[in-house]
Amino acid sequence: MTRTTPRRPADITEAFPQLAALARTATRLHPRPGPVTPADSSIGGPLLWPADEPWPRCDGSHECAFGSSTAPSMADVRLLRDIEADSYGRDRTELEQATIDRILADTLAPDKPLDVFPVALAAERGVPTEPIAMLPVAQLYARDMPSLRPPAGADLLQVLWCPFSHDSELTLRTRLFWRASGEITDVLAEQPEPEAVQSEDFVPNACRVHPEPVIEYPKAFPAEGMDSALAEALREWDEAQYENAEEVFYSSELSVAPGCKVGGWAPWGRTDPVTLSCTTCGAPMDPLLTIASEEWDGTDYSWIPYEDQNAADGYPDPSEPTGLMLGDLGKQQLFICSADPAHGHIDLFL
Numbered sequence: 001m002t003r004t005t006p007r008r009p010a011d012i013t014e015a016f017p018q019l020a021a022l023a024r025t026a027t028r029l030h031p032r033p034g035p036v037t038p039a040d041s042s043i044g045g046p047l048l049w050p051a052d053e054p055w056p057r058c059d060g061s062h063e064c065a066f067g068s069s070t071a072p073s074m075a076d077v078r079l080l081r082d083i084e085a086d087s088y089g090r091d092r093t094e095l096e097q098a099t100i101d102r103i104l105a106d107t108l109a110p111d112k113p114l115d116v117f118p119v120a121l122a123a124e125r126g127v128p129t130e131p132i133a134m135l136p137v138a139q140l141y142a143r144d145m146p147s148l149r150p151p152a153g154a155d156l157l158q159v160l161w162c163p164f165s166h167d168s169e170l171t172l173r174t175r176l177f178w179r180a181s182g183e184i185t186d187v188l189a190e191q192p193e194p195e196a197v198q199s200e201d202f203v204p205n206a207c208r209v210h211p212e213p214v215i216e217y218p219k220a221f222p223a224e225g226m227d228s229a230l231a232e233a234l235r236e237w238d239e240a241q242y243e244n245a246e247e248v249f250y251s252s253e254l255s256v257a258p259g260c261k262v263g264g265w266a267p268w269g270r271t272d273p274v275t276l277s278c279t280t281c282g283a284p285m286d287p288l289l290t291i292a293s294e295e296w297d298g299t300d301y302s303w304i305p306y307e308d309q310n311a312a313d314g315y316p317d318p319s320e321p322t323g324l325m326l327g328d329l330g331k332q333q334l335f336i337c338s339a340d341p342a343h344g345h346i347d348l349f350l
């Protein structure tokens with residue numbers, strides 16, 4: 001099923017023609033849980049990984065989450081999500097609740113039994129001390145999304161991250177791989193998984209993506225890419241909408257799309273925009289990929305695709321298909337060098 005963003009409720013370039021020059025195409029990914037293969041673009045799906053290439057591992061130091069006494073295994077994460085899905089809309093059984101309590105065991109509840117079910121998994125709690133396998137987060141084929149802009153010869157981007165936070169870093173550590181998919185004939189069949197993760201919040205559900213190009217304009221509050229006079233005029237326009245009860249707002253409905261997306265403008269809001277420069281060549285950095293905790297929230301219903309507007313409640317929530325929770329409903333924004341994608345990238349928590 002494709003996904004179709006409703007037409008924006010107003011054409012902002014009629015009121016502000018100067019915004020036309022700032023229009024950018026982003027590709028909304030519309031991830032939804034479903035079967036994916038290495039041949040597909042995906043969030044949290046298997047990668048087209050060369051069989052003869054070592055899997056990336058993180059050699060940082062890893063600890064349990066604050067206030068937690070366990071690091072769940074991937075099997076635990078899957079079990080937890082299966083229980084959440086199975087028990088949606090009814091009371092959990094005692095066994096289900098005890099199992100969830102074990103997986104999410106925290107030090108505030110030391111009397112909770114840690115090995116209720118299944119016993120074998122309990123032995124896996126604890127944080128790995130060896131470098132751990134990184135988790136696939138995104139695999140994006142250029143054929144599915146024109147806003148990807150891979151380096152010459154490449155047509156595929158693979159993004160992995162470490163499922164533990166490090167020190168006081170707000171973002172998860174990522175590694176990017178640009179590839180020519182046609183050159184990969186022998187694909188790694190058994191992909192390594194981390195022995196444990198810091199939190200199930202950092203494990204994306206395997207999701208199909210439904211790429212859709214949309215037009216974005218930069219955020220005005222805080223402003224990026226525009227002078228203060230235009231930002232102020234947009235603020236006044238927004239306030240007039242509010243006073244006239246038009247309920248069409250530049251900030252939430254006409255500028256940057258919510259959710260996971262490729263390219264476009266960065267979803268600033270928690271912090272003021274910063275100008276990022278490539279540490280290799282000094283060129284400006286462009287938004288590459290937004291990994292979001294939710295696809296929409298209470299302020300941006302107008303972005304809900306037509307196909308999801310009558311989606312039944314369930315687990316995962318239709319607005320949180322990836323199962324990711326980054327900070328407090330935050331986003332990890334990846335930026336890439338505008339001159340040469342091979343120069344490296346920057347992650348910010350937005």
Ligand SMILES: [Zn+2]
Nearest residue numbers: 058060162164
């Ligand atoms: Zn790590």
Ligand SMILES: [Zn+2]
Nearest residue numbers: 278281337343
């Ligand atoms: Zn550069």
